Amino acid sequence: MAKNLVKTQGRKERGMALLLALFALLLLSAIGLFMVLSSDTETRIDANYASSLRSYYAARSGLEEIRDRIKYPSSSPGGLADLLPQDIPGNPGGVLYVLNPAGGETVDPTDAGSPYFDDQLCHDYNSGAVAGDAKCTVVPSTPNWMLPAQYSAAAGTPLGYKWIRISMKTNRAVQPNYCVDQSCLTAPLDTRVCWDGQAEQLSPGGANPSCDANGMQTVYMLTSLAASAQSGGPNGSRKLLRFEVVAPSIRPPGALTMGAASAMPVLGSTGIPAIALDGRPHTLDGALATSASCSAIAPLATDSVTGSAQLEQALDLVRKNIVDKANSSCKADGTGQNGNSCTPGLWWVRGTNSATRFITSGSGTSGTSGSGTSDGSSSGSGDGGSSGSDGGHDGDGGHDHHDPTGIADSSACDPANSACYTNLDLSAPELFATSAVTGVNIPAVTVPSDRIAPFTGGLGNQADASIYQPGSSDVVNNGIKAVSNLVSTSIDQPNYYAVSSSALAPSYGTSSDPAVVVITDSTLSLQNNAVLSGYGVLVIPGALEINDATLNWNGIVVVKSSTGHVTINSGAKGSINGVLLVQPGAALNLQNSATSFRLTYSCEAIDLPFGSKPFKIISTAETSY
């Protein structure tokens, strides 16, 4: 009874205090929880924003790292220049990855199960994937589609990208909306995209679709994936950024690249020209490159129909002069006549049959060479000696002649006749033969080991295969503009020289420290056994004349005046190893009597002054993968 009483009394004593306390506690808890949640939401927003920014800049940092490293060859620390893909994605060696795993992490962009799988690649090769944002699930099946992976030079640093993919740009990579030709229809989707100095162009294809074989630069796509550490988690973010980049240098279409000249170019006078233009890649020391990093180009290039016609006419004149000289100087047995000496090269042109191999006029046909030669010794019916053989050289074996002036020459031979002088191949090294013995139809000749010829190199795309005319009509101006930009950024640098032609030092620059030399007066006239040599860029505002003097230049020589000229005269010696760019309108006179002057193409020498410049970024895009 007493116990029950106490219990009853205790209940009554509890009152409202507990309820109130509980209620207050509940309310405060709810408010606290709300604030915590709000705070957490804010924190998450901040974290996501930070993660997104971190991934963006991580991806970008990777692109910048690779953009820097592709300037240098692999012989330099971290260099990638000579490891870049030489074919399009999907083909062997078409993709190069640079990986950047964090400590203990595996980054395999080819593993579909990996969070870092390259789920964009299938849009860059012919995988059958539908263009658009669909994520890829496969990689190319072509053996060796990927070059051996490289690694970030910044390993151990906070650069957070996972991988960079380097590949050539093709039209497929930007289809369906941003094809270079806009329609995506004018060429196969896997056509390479090139840079002409001003805009992207589709490679014209042909025998060598490489951009540098067509006077342009290869456009590379750098694709970077960055993912934050919490990828897939609440604060993870992925960014896929792309650069389209192109090397800062130039790739001219010809060892001598010019616009239409103000007057008919002169490429030689009598006989076999002593001067030689060679579009094959050469090393810095002027030797023929055995493993060049660039393609051979034509010896001559121009950016206009008029220029091509002028060059064709000039080359035909060279051919005619050679044939006239050979036929007038050589007998079938290789002895001289008419008081002229018969050199091995001229005999090779003349041939060993009674009829000359080539004629310069008349309507004779192959095997029945006409008379019209100046010496009159090969008249009458031949025995098929006028074969027009190319002598086994690697040139084009002649061309289809057309009269660039449009003026019919009734005395000219029919170019369809293989005996016509227009079919003489100027890329034949036999023209510079040093000895010869008689042979069937043509003498057997000994040629110099470097097989040089008056006009040799890669195949052009004109009727005369010594000439290349790019699709872009601004190629000369673009090239000159690129060099001018380089010059303007070099002003005030230690290697920049603005100097009068009368105050030239004998030499400028070295292979490791190329110079930029700008002639301050109009004409650079080298004469009286003067010698000028150097590495880098030589800019001549008006005219270049070499008379009884030596010019040895490794790099780029630019003649910038449309009213100027290039005259390489008697006694000129030396070489331009790189490229000679001549402003449209400037006249060209390469006299026959020049003694052993050489113009050889060297991408190595051309790249030299651009060495410290970064790859140019053509475009940047953030893709939604």
Added chain:
Amino acid sequence: MKRTPNPAAGVTATNKVAQGYTLLEMLISLLILAIVTGAVFEQINAMQKKSSAEAMKLDLNQQAREFLDQTVRDLHMAGYPSASMYSNPLSSPSKVAAGLVLVSPTQILLEGDVNNDGNVYSVNIYYKASDPGDPNCPCVRRSAVGKVDADSFSQPTSLVYTETEHVFPPGTASGQSGEDLFAYYDQNGNAVDVGSGVDISTPAGKDVITAIKTVKINLSLLTNQRDPESGGFARTSMSATSRLNY
């Protein structure tokens, strides 16, 4: 009535029970309860005000951040795809993004594939000081419209836009936020003076715009209601920097 102490239940308890509540005790209890309850509700009220204020600030922050995010993304894609990506860019101008077209301290007109969908858009981001039909101004509006085959100044005007409301007037004059909505910098980080605005229609304007490599966005927002705690309008300022990619 007198009770006899019960040893088993305890004397004290028995006494308290026996005492009951007096009026005085009741009043004191009510007073204490009122004080406690008042204190609790005072805190709750403060919490509610704080919560309300924080919610408004959170909303401001989110608005500001969304605007900055969007603008940074737009600027990243400005100029993509560029004219140099085409062999003949003039054949279809709608596929060519001009990048920055017009810039001023309070406006950016740009072109780019901002939606990453393969189409070029003309994007107009501008400050609107007042709009009789829109009580939420001063505001910043952003409209995007697909580019057509016309020059950058002849693009259609979109009637649809997103709006960031209750913007504190940007500028450096008295009563303004102290910073322009958009500030521009060259590749060396030096400020680019755009005056009251330049565009690419003139060579001089084009030169100025070409020099711009980075854009800084400064946004200050005010709450649309008074802060129940302070009685004033809460203000949030936020800025972001975007490097141009073209």
